[in-house]
Amino acid sequence: xxxxxxxxxxxxxxxxxxxxxxxxxxxxxxxxxxxxxxxxxxxxxxxxxxxxxxxxxxxxxxxxxxxxxxxxxxxxxxxxxxxxxxxxxxxxxxxxxxxxxxxxxxx
Numbered sequence: 001x002x003x004x005x006x007x008x009x010x011x012x013x014x015x016x017x018x019x020x021x022x023x024x025x026x027x028x029x030x031x032x033x034x035x036x037x038x039x040x041x042x043x044x045x046x047x048x049x050x051x052x053x054x055x056x057x058x059x060x061x062x063x064x065x066x067x068x069x070x071x072x073x074x075x076x077x078x079x080x081x082x083x084x085x086x087x088x089x090x091x092x093x094x095x096x097x098x099x100x101x102x103x104x105x106x107x
Contacts, residue, residue, distance in 0.1 A: 007026065035067045038060075043056055043057050045093060045097055
């Protein structure tokens, strides 16, 4: 969230320093960072739920890397759709963790 709020300021600062040509390359950093942050959110949701079993850290990070690679490969044509899909997937994961039976959680 801080990255989204900081990006407009970053664009102004970079342009003020005379490096405005770099602003076109911000998407190559910001979208992978967004997906990585969603992977961290998935891990935090799992920890908060006290779920038994393997941690989602590995598969969430792998999915974040694959989404980043796909987005760059597709030249950001479906950036909004892919990003909304990633947000929806994390939201559904949160609902799944919240609806699990109490016997499945670590108490």
